[in-house]
Amino acid sequence: MKVLKCKWFLRIWLMVGALCMMACVIGDGKPLDEATNEPIVIIEDKLPIADPYILYWEGKYYAYGTRVNGFEVYISDDLKHWKRNETKALSPENSWGTRWYWAPEVYYVKSKNLFYMFYSVDEHICAAISTSPEGPFIQKEKKPIVPEEKGIDTSFFIDDDGTPYLYYVRFTDGNVIWVAEMNDDLTSIKKETLTKCISVTDEWEKKQAKVTEGPSLLKKGDTYYLIYSANHFESKDYAVGYATATSPKGPWTKYSGNPILRRDKEAAKSVGLVGTGHGAPFICADGSYKYIFHAHASDTSVGPRTSYISDFSISSEGVIRITGETIEPVVIK
Structure with a gap:
């Protein structure tokens, strides 16, 4: 009799345990936050930024992009779930300009032990500095990098020999990508080094407007890769291609298989996306890259x-x- 009671009690205990485990997993139909064991509450079903950029730093991913005056920062552990930081990474009062805050990119510069944000505001290129990827980023001297000329879409690169370069778009017969060496302060360029990189030449780039923009620079071995977007951003055929060179200043040879991302390519087509572009590659926790x-x-x-x-x-x-399988990020509480 005691044995039967014991077995019955054990059976009930196992059933209760299983129900508790199910409740933890289901949690009102919501996944659980591993850190807090509380249900994850999704407040936006998409990551609401354009011209996006991600920095991986000390176990966290930081996403910046075009959305508001100044720049927000979103933080994630897994690239799927993002939390909007309570304060902006860059507020207008800490920057030159008052409108059209576009395309921020953030880099940690080891030699300075500082984070640099390169961005566009009022169609001029600027740089701001912080001690944290969350900000606040502050432009110490409130003036554009190139005060006398309009420009947008900055991207920063330091070569193996320590030379810093800034790639950006100048309005020279359409949107054209140029590069210049930077001065040691990393907030100004050596104008005498300005070199033209990429302009509209190929058929896939000519669907709407004369636009090449959103540059990113990578180096693998002895080859430099300049990834860029083409067509007007309002075009459904906004797309991404790349060119290669043996020098950070070129000359550049466009890949014959361009574009590598467009609405008819698998990364976009599999989730029904159009107007895909102006992105950036970034390093993940395991050392691999994503875009x-x-x-x-x-x-x-x-x-x-x-x-x-x-x-x-x-x-x-x-x-x-x-x-690969395209991640569709969400914003959580």
Whole structure:
């Protein structure tokens, strides 16, 4: 009799335990936050930034992009779930300019032990500095990097020999990507080194407007890769391609298989995206690369643009691919 009671009690205990485990997993139909064991509450079903950029730093991913005056920062552990930081990474009062805050990119510069944000405001390029990827980023001297000329879409690169370069778009017969060496302060350029990199030449770039923009620079071995977007951002055929060179200043040879990301390519097509582009590759926790990019709100509406993440790789033959299961980020409470 005691044995039967014991077995019955054990059976009930196991059933209760199983129900408790199910409750933890289901949690009112919501996944659990591993850190707090509380249900994850999704407040936005998309990551609401355009011209996005991600920095991985000390176990966290930091995403910046175009959305408001100044720049917000979103923080994630897993690239799927993002929390909007309570304060802006860059507020207008800490910057030159008052409107059109576009395309921020943030880099940790080891020699300075500082984070640098390069961005566009009022169609001029600027730089701000912080001791944290969360900010606040502050522009110490409130003036553009190139005061006398309009420009947008900055991207920063330090070569193996320590030379810093700034790639950005000048309005020279359309949107054209140029590069210049930077001075040691990393807030000004050596104007005498300005060199033209990429302009509209190929058919896939000519769907709408003369636009090449959103540059990113990578180096693998002795090859430099300049990833860029082409067409007007309002075009459904906004797309991504790349060119290669043996020098950070070029001359550049465009990849014959361009574009590598567009609405008809798998990374976009698999989740029904159009207007895909102006992204950036970034290093993940495991040392691999991924690519964040924005897309139109829908097939019939450009905005608000939102961001997505796909795998990014360079093959042994030196070919860049943007592939894999596209991550559709969400913003959580």
